[in-house]
Structures are given as structure tokens and as C-alpha cells.
Amino acid sequence: MKKFLRFALLASAVVALAALAAGCGSKKKSSSGSTTTNSSSSSGGGGVVGSGSFSSGSPAKGGTYTVGWEASFGFTDNFDPTGEYLGNAWGLYSNLMLRPLVGYKHQPGAAGNETVGDLATEAPKPTDNGLTYTYKLRSGVKFGPPVNRAVTSKDVAYAMNRLANPKDGGQYSFYYTVIKGWDAVANGKATTVSGISTPDNSTIVFHLTKPAGDFNLRMSMPATAPIPSEVGKCFEGKPGDYGRDVVSSGPYMLQGADKVKATCPMKAMSGYDGANGNHIILVRNPAYDQSTDPYRKNYINTFKFVVNSNADDIFAKVQSGAYQDEVSSPAPKTIRQYATNSSLKPRMIPNVGDRTNYLSMNLTQAPFDDIHVRKAMNWIVDKNALQKAWGGPIPGSIATHIVPPVLFNNGLAEYDPYATPNEAGDLAKAQAEMKQSKYDPGKTGKCTASACKGVLTIADTRGVDTRMVPILEADAAKIGIKLTVRAINGAYPTIQTPAKNIPLAERPSWGKDYADPYTFFAELFASGTIIKSGNTNYALVGITPEIAKKVGATGNLNNVPTVDPQINACSVKLSEERTSCWENVDRKLMTSVVPWVPYLWPNNVFIIAPNVTHWNYDQFTDGPAYSSVSVK
Amino acid sequence: MALPSVAVSRKTPKRLFWERFRQDKAALVGGVVIATLIFIAIFGGPIASDITGHPQNTTYSSMTDAYGVPLGPNSQFWFGADAAGRDLFVRTMYGARTSLFVGIVASGFAVLIGTIVGLTAGFFGGWVDSGLSRFADVLLAVPQILIAVGIVAACSTSKDGCLGGLVQPGLTVVIAVITLFSWSYIARIVRGYTLSLREKEFVESARAAGASNLRILRSEILPNLIGPLIVYTTLLIPTNILFEAALSYLGLGVPPDEASWGSILTDASQLYDVAWWLMLFPGAFLIITTLAFNLLGDGLRDAFDVRSER
Numbered sequence: 046m047k048k049f050l051r052f053a054l055l056a057s058a059v060v061a062l063a064a065l066a067a068g069c070g071s072k073k074k075s076s077s078g079s080t081t082t083n084s085s086s087s088s089g090g091g092g093v094v095g096s097g098s099f100s101s102g103s104p105a106k107g108g109t110y111t112v113g114w115e116a117s118f119g120f121t122d123n124f125d126p127t128g129e130y131l132g133n134a135w136g137l138y139s140n141l142m143l144r145p146l147v148g149y150k151h152q153p154g155a156a157g158n159e160t161v162g163d164l165a166t167e168a169p170k171p172t173d174n175g176l177t178y179t180y181k182l183r184s185g186v187k188f189g190p191p192v193n194r195a196v197t198s199k200d201v202a203y204a205m206n207r208l209a210n211p212k213d214g215g216q217y218s219f220y221y222t223v224i225k226g227w228d229a230v231a232n233g234k235a236t237t238v239s240g241i242s243t244p245d246n247s248t249i250v251f252h253l254t255k256p257a258g259d260f261n262l263r264m265s266m267p268a269t270a271p272i273p274s275e276v277g278k279c280f281e282g283k284p285g286d287y288g289r290d291v292v293s294s295g296p297y298m299l300q301g302a303d304k305v306k307a308t309c310p311m312k313a314m315s316g317y318d319g320a321n322g323n324h325i326i327l328v329r330n331p332a333y334d335q336s337t338d339p340y341r342k343n344y345i346n347t348f349k350f351v352v353n354s355n356a357d358d359i360f361a362k363v364q365s366g367a368y369q370d371e372v373s374s375p376a377p378k379t380i381r382q383y384a385t386n387s388s389l390k391p392r393m394i395p396n397v398g399d400r401t402n403y404l405s406m407n408l409t410q411a412p413f414d415d416i417h418v419r420k421a422m423n424w425i426v427d428k429n430a431l432q433k434a435w436g437g438p439i440p441g442s443i444a445t446h447i448v449p450p451v452l453f454n455n456g457l458a459e460y461d462p463y464a465t466p467n468e469a470g471d472l473a474k475a476q477a478e479m480k481q482s483k484y485d486p487g488k489t490g491k492c493t494a495s496a497c498k499g500v501l502t503i504a505d506t507r508g509v510d511t512r513m514v515p516i517l518e519a520d521a522a523k524i525g526i527k528l529t530v531r532a533i534n535g536a537y538p539t540i541q542t543p544a545k546n547i548p549l550a551e552r553p554s555w556g557k558d559y560a561d562p563y564t565f566f567a568e569l570f571a572s573g574t575i576i577k578s579g580n581t582n583y584a585l586v587g588i589t590p591e592i593a594k595k596v597g598a599t600g601n602l603n604n605v606p607t608v609d610p611q612i613n614a615c616s617v618k619l620s621e622e623r624t625s626c627w628e629n630v631d632r633k634l635m636t637s638v639v640p641w642v643p644y645l646w647p648n649n650v651f652i653i654a655p656n657v658t659h660w661n662y663d664q665f666t667d668g669p670a671y672s673s674v675s676v677k
Numbered sequence: 678m679a680l681p682s683v684a685v686s687r688k689t690p691k692r693l694f695w696e697r698f699r700q701d702k703a704a705l706v707g708g709v710v711i712a713t714l715i716f717i718a719i720f721g722g723p724i725a726s727d728i729t730g731h732p733q734n735t736t737y738s739s740m741t742d743a744y745g746v747p748l749g750p751n752s753q754f755w756f757g758a759d760a761a762g763r764d765l766f767v768r769t770m771y772g773a774r775t776s777l778f779v780g781i782v783a784s785g786f787a788v789l790i791g792t793i794v795g796l797t798a799g800f801f802g803g804w805v806d807s808g809l810s811r812f813a814d815v816l817l818a819v820p821q822i823l824i825a826v827g828i829v830a831a832c833s834t835s836k837d838g839c840l841g842g843l844v845q846p847g848l849t850v851v852i853a854v855i856t857l858f859s860w861s862y863i864a865r866i867v868r869g870y871t872l873s874l875r876e877k878e879f880v881e882s883a884r885a886a887g888a889s890n891l892r893i894l895r896s897e898i899l900p901n902l903i904g905p906l907i908v909y910t911t912l913l914i915p916t917n918i919l920f921e922a923a924l925s926y927l928g929l930g931v932p933p934d935e936a937s938w939g940s941i942l943t944d945a946s947q948l949y950d951v952a953w954w955l956m957l958f959p960g961a962f963l964i965i966t967t968l969a970f971n972l973l974g975d976g977l978r979d980a981f982d983v984r985s986e987r
Contacts (some may be wrong), residue, residue: 139786357950379953381744433745434761504933508760508947511940512745514933515761517735530933 047325051086076557097153097396098661099342104344104675105595111349113359115373117524119320126267127207128214136668143270147261149665150340151672157664158560160261168261175256182247187335189293189330190303192273198249200271202241208270209238210270220263256617262559279309289313296343297327314524318335327352341672369654395439395648396662400556410548411496417482418521419639423463424475425520428644434512443468444643447631448562456628462635479524491525499529504551505536541580544597562627566612584640606638697980704976710969721773731764733771734934747952753968759955768936769958775937780918783855788910791863799871813861830855847932855917866926874898904981911974915967938963
């Protein structure tokens with residue numbers, strides 16, 4: 046009898062659950078029924094990407110700005126600017142805490158990628174045939190507590206020496222190897238970079254070994270911002286540790302900076318409690334002089350960045366006003382909610398992300414060692430369906446080549462070498478290409494070779510990956526390629542290891558480091574960047590048998606195409622000539638190398654709270670321009 | 678005065694078992710449900726695909742809205758669509774195959790290994806017992822999900838798998854991991870029964886008759902373990918189905934192109950508030966399956982054990 050009671054109870058529970066779920070659903074269904082109609086019309090136009098800004102009335106000073114943060118605060122180097130390589134951390138540095146020689150206007154769009162003087166009075170033109178850059182520092186720029194003194198050129202030189210020394214954890218020091226004497230420090234043969242001189246406290250000169258047309262851009266990155274040596278010396282040889290005591294040269298500082306002393310060993314400032322902590326709190330820097338800074342508005346009194354691993358909760362709190370902003374990824378359902386509700390819609394702001402999402406094909410692995418197969422993949426992939434998997438046109442526009450057009454000053458905006466109706470793929474063209482492949486000896490339009498059966502494909506396990514994978518499997522199958530998909534939670538370490546010989550990677554996405562195509566081409570296609578682990582040239586463009594041996598890659602290494610000469614040639618050019626040169630590299634990659642199927646230029650979609658009165662996007666950091674936000 | 682003779686019919690153990698078992702209606706319902714589920718697992722996917730005309734991995738862009746959110750049940754998609762726009766009815770039917778296959782096969786391996794280990798430990802005793810029992814204890818003590826995450830991740834990143842290709846990525850990794858963490862339960866139970874059985878008179882008499890250890894194990898002890906083994910197997914299967922679901926929920930289960938209830942529920946976790954059907958249908962099947970196995974297991978245990986209380 047007891048058992049029957051239990052049976053009945055459990056059965057009732059099932060029925061109740063079903064009824065509950067159906068009930069919840071029916072409520073949602075009625076709203077989604079109406080929103081679907083609205084969404085069609087709203088997404089029908091081309092202007093799905095907003096202006097990158099929001100304004101309701103005059104911004105006022107004061108208030109607290111709380112940001113829900115989905116990831117941890119470990120970033121890539123525990124918030125130590127010398128090693129930190131994550132855009133979200135750069136958003137805090139660039140807007141609020143650090144002043145490199147060169148900066149930005151913290152605006153959306155192309156204007157936000159233009160360099161301006163920040164700590165320096167201007168972004169200088171090079172002299173000596175492009176080999177010398179001389180920066181003059183603004184007067185009146187001071188370090189905040191506990192240092193409280195004027196920033197000098199020697200503080201910039203100290204930061205650069207720190208960046209050059211591998212023991213201090215610099216993660217993008219490769220950008221500065223063009224400075225004379227850099228390698229000597231990197232190799233431990235010197236302690237200071239000989240190509241950096243400081244003739245006086247307000248002048249710093251960089252001598253290069255070869256011209257670098259984007260050197261000013263390189264000097265805008267946070268690791269180049271001044272670091273006071275009296276604090277920095279406490280953390281030498283301890284990568285990441287300086288993150289808890291970052292000394293501000295900008296308008297805000299870590300909370301508690303005025304409670305510690307600049308003597309070794311330093312106590313940690315309370316505003317950042319480490320990689321596993323749950324907050325970063327920034328307060329106004331009393332040493333900051335607004336008159337030295339034409340580009341930051343600094344309306345807010347206190348910034349609180351709070352870890353919250355529940356994205357749904359973040360968006361609920363933003364909607365209720367408990368948070369003002371978020372660093373998360375709105376799911377399609379959230380995007381739909383905002384896009385189809387006229388009162389919410391203005392508070393969802395999509396922004397061009399200077400980023401490309403792509404499928405990477407390994408040039409050494411069958412069947413992708415045949416360019417015709419790679420081209421066939423470009424013809425067959427239904428980019429429209431992939432865009433929908435990401436949530437439709439609001440989260441991103443369909444990518445038609447490597448580098449987002451905004452980095453070419455909107456050059457190549459119309460370039461689409463694999464254009465298909467509605468970007469949904471073209472079976473006839475894909476099959477025509479496949480017929481030319483060695484893997485289709487019978488000229489059937491399908492890959493009939495055994496190499497096309499069980500092609501290992503590494504995907505991630507995010508929601509969007511589970512939506513994309515079936516689409517890719519179905520598309521590849523149309524030309525005879527049967528994918529064997531391995532979904533890995535955190536796929537990057539696997540695809541960044543050349544020795545694993547992964548033929549196809551679904552996960553890759555790449556964003557600019559600064560507004561120059563060099564940060565795409567050099568990182569993703571130069572043979573010199575192929576390394577044993579942490580490799581970003583997933584396609585192994587330009588790999589040679591020597592490099593393959595070094596990194597443990599095996600496969601078809603015969604005549605793998607390279608773009609090294611083109612990258613080297615473009616990197617020394619300036620202005621329009623430089624842009625045009627990079628455009629040609631993009632064309633060559635898309636037609637003669639074909640390492641990718643680029644499918645999305647993602648937008649960064651931000652959702653802000655009802656009490657935010659001013660917000661705009663920062664194109665350099667691809668995040669909120671915290672220096673411009675205000676609340677009521 | 679002589680007493681009238683009364684005919685007493687002798688009941689075989691099988692008949693006693695069946696008489697007890699058939700009185701347990703809940704267990705019978707469980708058995709019928711399991712039989713139905715097995716039918717669905719074998720034929721359900723292809724039949725569903727055939728009826729609807731929707732292959733399990735085909736995506737239908739018409740079944741997601743402009744924002745990529747899946748649409749609910751309609752006349753053509755009876756259970757609605759999943760997050761990728763695939764037919765959820767077809768995937769749920771195919772999911773039955775995966776979930777039951779993993780649950781039954783992994784449980785089968787676990788019972789096989791657990792029986793061998795438990796018999797050996799219980800019968801021989803001494804250092805053999807100590808060694809095998811402590812090893813089983815260690816497996817029971819380790820954080821299973823954590824280790825499982827490591828093993829599945831390590832074995833699923835290449836085509837070759839682990840242990841020189843013995844453990845292949847996909848279902849075999851999942852089955853291997855579940856087996857690894859399941860057999861020790863069975864081993865402990867079998868060891869306990871064996872310790873008791875080896876002291877029984879019929880074992881003593883077999884030994885006195887000169888039977889070898891292997892013969893005693895095979896002919897005297899093992900047959901007496903069949904009842905408990907059947908019971909515990911039916912209880913282990915739903916546990917392992919849930920284990921597979923948990924692995925899939927963590928993104929570590931079956932490959933993306935093979936539907937399982939766990940992997941469908943993973944999608945549901947992100948969308949349940951706008952796509953209730955993703956949670957409801959595979960969730961209901963999962964609950965019904967575990968419930969059915971549990972009821973059947975309870976019924977079998979009661980029927981085998983004459984001392985149990987109803």
C-alpha cells in the first residue's frame with residue numbers, strides 16, 4: 046500500500062510538473078506570439094546596430110554605477126596591466142585608471158578608433174624615416190595614492206622595461222620587439238631597453254629597428270601606461286601580483302589605495318580582492334586633474350564591478366535597476382525580449398565589435414589540405430542559419446571576409462568572394478568546387494574519399510555552439526564531408542595545440558588588439574606565430590616542415606601557402622597605403638589561401654538599466670565607455 | 678480417529694516469486710513501462726522520423742524565430758523544436774535509445790565486474806578481500822563527477838580516444854566512465870552475500886564432495902546471487918541513466934549529433950522560461966523511466982525476499 050501511495054505521489058508530481066511547465070509556457074507563449082511579429086519587422090531593416098550610445102537628458106555628476114560581471118576577475122593576469130590581455134580589463138584601465146601615452150576619445154564607431162594624445166600631448170608623427178617616435182608628456186598628470194606625485198617619462202620607460210622582461214609576465218610584448226634593444230632585455234642580456242631614452246621628465250623617445258606604421262596604436266595599450274617604480278619594484282618577478290595594487294594615473298583608483306603605503310611589501314588595496322574575489326571597486330582619484338584630460342567625462346562617483354555567474358540574474362538585475370550595466374552575453378531570448386518591447390528596446394545597444402567569428406580549417410589536414418575543399422566549405426556553409434544561431438542580426442552581421450570593414454575605414458565593405466543568395470549557401474557552386482578536388486576523383490560534387498569520413502571537428506559547449514554544430518554537420522554532409530564533432534567545455538587549449546592536428550575548429554573568434562588589421566594578420570596568419578601551445582594560427586598558414594617539427598604538428602606539409610611576405614610588407618606602410626595593402630592581404634587569404642569560413646562579425650550587445658541617463662560604446666575597448674556614463 | 682488427508686501442493690521458488698510479484702501492481706506497471714521504453718528505444722527514433730519526415734539532425738529554420746529562439750509544438754512538430762531548430766519529438770525518441778543504451782550497457786558491465794570482484798573478495802577472504810574491498814572503497818570515496826569530467830575531457834579531444842584507442846570518444850567513453858564508478862556498489866553487495874553464503878551447509882557439502890573453488894562459485898554461490906543481482910541491476914540502471922544525463926548536462930556526455938535526454942535538458946536549462954517544451958518532454962521521459970525501473974526493482978526485491986514487509 047505504501048508503495049502505491051509513493052507511486053501515486055510520484056505520478057502526481059510528474060503531472061504537476063508537466064502542468065506547471067505548460068502553464069509557465071503558456072504565459073510566455075502569449076507574449077512571444079506577439080513579439081515574434083514585432084521582431085520580424087524590427088529585424089527586417091538594415092539598421093539593427095544602434096548608434097552605440099544612449100542619452101536621456103543632461104548627464105549629471107554623482108552616483109554609483111554597478112556592473113554585473115559574468116566571468117571571474119582573474120582575467121588573463123590577475124588585473125596586472127603588464128600582463129593583462131583581456132578586453133574587459135582594458136575597458137577599466139583605458140577609461141578609468143591608466144593613461145598611456147596614446148589614447149582614444151572613448152566613442153563608438155570609427156571615431157573611437159582614432160588615436161589622440163592621452164598622457165602625451167599628441168600622437169606624434171615619426172621622424173628618421175619612420176624609425177623614431179618622440180612623445181611629449183602633458184604637465185599636471187599625477188599618480189594617485191599612495192604615490193601622489195607627477196608622472197614622468199621615466200615611469201613610462203619603467204613600464205616598458207617591465208613589459209620587455211619575461212619574468213614580469215607581459216603577454217603582448219611581441220608588439221614592441223621593433224624597439225631597439227628590446228630583445229636584449231627579453232633574452233636577459235640587459236635590464237633596460239636601449240632604444241628608449243628619456244632626455245627629460247616630460248620627453249620619451251623610442252628608436253625602432255624598422256618602421257612600424259602602427260606604433261602609436263601599440264603605445265595605446267594598457268601595459269605601456271606609466272608605472273611608478275617605487276611600487277613596481279615590489280612586484281618584480283611576480284607576474285599578476287601588481288594587479289592588487291595598481292597605481293592610478295587616471296580619474297579613478299582602486300578603493301583603499303589611500304590606505305596603503307608605497308613601501309615593500311605592499312598591502313593589497315581593498316578595491317580588488319584577487320582573481321577569486323567578487324568585486325572591483327573604483328573611487329575617484331584625488332590626484333587627478335580634469336583639465337589635463339579632454340576625453341574623459343567622469344560623471345560617476347563610484348564604480349562597482351560585481352561577479353555574478355548567473356547571466357539570467359544579471360539581466361534581471363539590470364532590468365530592475367539593481368545593476369546599471371553588464372559584462373555578459375545576452376541570450377537570444379533576452380535579445381528578443383528587449384527588441385520586441387518598445388519601452389525596453391532603447392536600453393539594448395548593439396555595437397560593432399571589431400571582431401570576426403570563423404571556422405578554421407587546418408591547411409595540413411585532409412581534406413582541408415586541398416584548397417578546393419576549403420573553397421567548397423565557403424560556398425556551402427549557411428551563414429544565415431549560423432547568424433540565427435547567434436540570435437539573428439542584432440548580435441552580429443554576416444562576415445564575408447577576414448577583417449571587419451571598420452578596420453579598413455569601411456574598405457571591403459562590399460567584398461564577398463563567396464556570395465550566395467541570402468548568404469544561405471550555394472550547393473551548385475560548392476559541388477562545382479568540390480569536383481576540382483583530389484578528394485572527389487569521380488567528379489560527383491561530393492567528397493567521396495575516406496578522408497572525408499569522420500573529419501574531427503572541435504566545438505565548444507556553449508549554448509550557441511550546440512545550436513551551430515547541427516547546422517555545420519548538415520552543410521558539410523551536402524558535399525560529402527561527415528564531421529565527427531567533439532564538444533569540449535573550453536575548446537581553445539585543444540585547438541591552440543598544433544600537435545593535436547585538429548582539421549576543423551568551430552570555436553574561433555578574434556577581435557582586434559588595436560584598430561589596425563595587423564592585429565589580425567600577424568597574430569592569425571604569420572608563420573612566426575605558430576607555437577607549441579597557445580597558438581593562434583589555427584589554420585597553420587605558412588607552416589614549414591621545420592616549424593612543424595618544432596611544434597609537433599604532422600600532416601601534409603607540402604607547399605602550405607604563406608602570407609608572410611605580404612604581412613611584412615604591409616606592416617611598415619603608413620596611412621592609406623597601409624590600409625590598401627592590408628585589404629589585399631585579406632583578398633589573398635580569402636581567394637588563394639582560404640584558411641577560414643568567416644561567418645559573423647559580432648556586435649557587442651549591451652543592456653543598461655532604467656536609471657542610466659547617458660551611455661556610449663568605447664570602440665577601442667569594445668565595451669562601455671565608463672568614463673562617459675551617468676545615472677540619475 | 679484418523680485425520681482426513683489434505684493434499685498440499687509444493688510451490689517452487691519460481692512460483693512463490695511470481696505469486697508475490699504479480700500482486701505488486703506498481704511493479705507490474707513499471708515492467709510494462711520499461712518494455713514500452715525498450716520498444717521506443719529500438720524502434721521509436723526511426724518510426725518517429727518516418728512519421729514526421731524529420732531526420733533527427735536536420736535543422737529547420739522555420740522552427741526558430743527571428744532571434745533564434747525555438748518554436749513550440751504544432752501539428753508538424755509535436756514536441757516543438759530544440760534550440761537548433763530540430764524536431765524535439767524525433768530527438769526525444771532517439772534520446773530514449775541513447776539513454777537506455779548507456780544505462781543498460783553501463784549497468785551490465787558494472788554488474789559483471791562487480792560480481793567477479795565481489796565473489797572473489799567474499800569467497801577467498803584474507804588479503805584478496807582486503808585489497809579488492811579497499812580498492813572499491815577508494816572508488817566510492819573519489820569525487821565521481823570531477824574525475825568523470827577529467828576522463829571524458831581527456832578522452833574526447835582526439836579521434837583516437839584513450840588507452841591506445843580502447844576507449845573511444847563518444848558513447849564508449851561515457852559508458853566506460855559510468856562503469857568505472859558503478860561496479861564498486863555491486864561488488865560490495867555481492868561480497869556481503871558471498872561471505873554469508875560460503876558458510877552455508879550446501880557449500881560445505883559441496884566442498885566435502887570435492888568440488889573445486891571455481892565449481893562452488895559457479896554452481897553453488899552464483900545461482901543464489903541471481904535474485905539480488907537482478908534487483909540491484911534494475912536499481913542501478915536508472916542511476917546510470919541519470920549519471921549520463923548529468924555528464925551531458927555538463928557538456929561531457931554523448932556527441933552533439935546523438936540525442937540523449939540529458940543533452941536535451943542541457944539546452945533546456947538556458948531556455949526553459951521561453952521554451953517549456955524543451956524541459957517538459959525529455960524531463961518527463963527521464964522521470965518516468967527512473968520511476969519505472971525503481972518500481973520494478975522494488976517489486977523484484979520484495980518478491981525475492983520472503984521476509985520483506987509490504
